[in-house]
Amino acid sequence: MSDDDPYRTFPAAVRKTILERDDHRCQICGRIGPERGGDIDLEAHHMEENPDEIDRDHPDNGTTLCVPCHHLVTHRPTADDLPFDLDEIAAEMNLLDKDIEILMYLYQHGPATTSEIRDTTSCSARTATIERLWTLMSVDRRVESLQQPLVDKDAETDEWGAPEDIDTTVRGQIPSDREELMDRLTDELLRRILHAGVSRSTLAELFDCSPRATFYMAKRAGALRIPVDETSAPNALMTEEEFQQVVDGLSRLLEGVDNVHSDR
Numbered sequence: 001m002s003d004d005d006p007y008r009t010f011p012a013a014v015r016k017t018i019l020e021r022d023d024h025r026c027q028i029c030g031r032i033g034p035e036r037g038g039d040i041d042l043e044a045h046h047m048e049e050n051p052d053e054i055d056r057d058h059p060d061n062g063t064t065l066c067v068p069c070h071h072l073v074t075h076r077p078t079a080d081d082l083p084f085d086l087d088e089i090a091a092e093m094n095l096l097d098k099d100i101e102i103l104m105y106l107y108q109h110g111p112a113t114t115s116e117i118r119d120t121t122s123c124s125a126r127t128a129t130i131e132r133l134w135t136l137m138s139v140d141r142r143v144e145s146l147q148q149p150l151v152d153k154d155a156e157t158d159e160w161g162a163p164e165d166i167d168t169t170v171r172g173q174i175p176s177d178r179e180e181l182m183d184r185l186t187d188e189l190l191r192r193i194l195h196a197g198v199s200r201s202t203l204a205e206l207f208d209c210s211p212r213a214t215f216y217m218a219k220r221a222g223a224l225r226i227p228v229d230e231t232s233a234p235n236a237l238m239t240e241e242e243f244q245q246v247v248d249g250l251s252r253l254l255e256g257v258d259n260v261h262s263d264r
Helices: 012-021 067-074 086-093 097-109 114-120 126-141 178-195 200-206 211-224 240-263
Strands: 042-046 062-066
Touching: 012 042, 012 062, 042 067, 062 067, 086 097, 097 114, 097 126, 114 126, 126 211, 178 200, 178 211, 178 240, 200 211, 200 240
Parallel strands: none
Antiparallel strands: 042 062
């Protein structure tokens, strides 16, 4: 085996040094090896194939990964392998760095829970993580070239993932729980009235929430898409035309409220 073979493993002594340094813990998923009472086999992974300052087999070029995570890392797709043009969409939608992290993680690792996504990306709070996921799930509503969302959510497992990895999508579903259904309808009503030009402050008063919450609600509505079109959803609550009439009426009313406030 030649020295430049990309599949050459660390020498045994270096591997031992790396695993001991990392406390026999996978640096991605956090599972521990048998040396600490765990049940997952660990390996030393080369972080760079051709590091500049050190030898390829130097311990500083190594990190500890469990076998499953090591396989995913070494066989992970790049941005070029994604089923959409990430650079084009990122530019058009002004995606954040954490959005791209989330996309790459889900397309590399498969479906994951909100907590797993938060813990393995630069996302911080749970609510902020979900907001970014709603954003990615609604991008196809605004990017004409997309025929499906960048991310979907499974109604059965509550996991997020690439659309092809999701068995039962939450999109377009009518929740059986009445409270959840009312939340979905409220979100969609807010999203459309906001799009009509009514101010966030007025909507926050109407829906008894903070102006910041209107961002979250609108993104959630864009992702979930409560069915109001009987041609594509036989179980729709009303027709698109009927729902839009409600939106138009409320929008005109609330625009009047905005105008009264601005005149004072």
